[in-house]
Amino acid sequence: EIVLTQSPGTLSLSPGERATLSCRASQSVSGSQLAWYQQKPGQAPSLLISGASGRATGIPDRFSGSGSGTDFTLTINRLEPEDFAVYYCQQYGSSPLTFGGGTKVEIK
Amino acid sequence: EVQLVESGGGLVQPGGSLRLSCAASGFTFSNYWMSWVRQGPEKGLEWVANIREDGSEQYYVASVRGRFTISRDNAKNSLYLQMTSLRVEDTAVYYCATVKGCGTSTTCHWHYWGQGTLVTVSS
Numbered sequence: 001e002i003v004l005t006q007s008p009g010t011l012s013l014s015p016g017e018r019a020t021l022s023c024r025a026s027q028s029v030s031g032s033q034l035a036w037y038q039q040k041p042g043q044a045p046s047l048l049i050s051g052a053s054g055r056a057t058g059i060p061d062r063f064s065g066s067g068s069g070t071d072f073t074l075t076i077n078r079l080e081p082e083d084f085a086v087y088y089c090q091q092y093g094s095s096p097l098t099f100g101g102g103t104k105v106e107i108k
Numbered sequence: 109e110v111q112l113v114e115s116g117g118g119l120v121q122p123g124g125s126l127r128l129s130c131a132a133s134g135f136t137f138s139n140y141w142m143s144w145v146r147q148g149p150e151k152g153l154e155w156v157a158n159i160r161e162d163g164s165e166q167y168y169v170a171s172v173r174g175r176f177t178i179s180r181d182n183a184k185n186s187l188y189l190q191m192t193s194l195r196v197e198d199t200a201v202y203y204c205a206t207v208k209g210c211g212t213s214t215t216c217h218w219h220y221w222g223q224g225t226l227v228t229v230s231s
Binding site for chain 2 (some may be wrong): 030031033035043044045046047050051056057088090091092093094095096097099101102
């Protein structure tokens, strides 16, 4: 089973700053089949990125994903107030699919 | 606008049963694989089950296989999850979701999600 470790656990930033979130896999993620989701309190997860770097429909270009193999990054440029949330990575290249534990981006 | 609306959750005793429903609108339901994904207090996000567009194939996480049954009615744009022999560890918010793509038949990721329905298994 591929274990996904997200860091940091919590990121305290101000609106307008850049957020850099890490997702490290215990083994190489096949075909860069990694997704990122955003979850706000009381809401379902929402797809941001798939295939490590492909933005989902309607996602602003301040969100970008990068990486391959075992190291992946979600970058949020110029944080907007609505971006403060929990972010999860998920690999879907190998069975069983797995999720990271999440990074909370909070207002500083 | 894509909408997925789950219903049927509630409080049930261990060993009991529940049937969850998901009403879909705003897209061609019969063209999509669908899934149930749950989020519990202990395990976090966990995929539960997948079903092919035509309902001909179903896939389950090992912990629910033999207890849960995923099904769909494309004429009614609806997805279902019949849950039996419920356990305390099945307590979670259950989401229905549209599959965006899969690495294998049991390793998918999801585009649209419903708001979820809470299932609590407790005596």
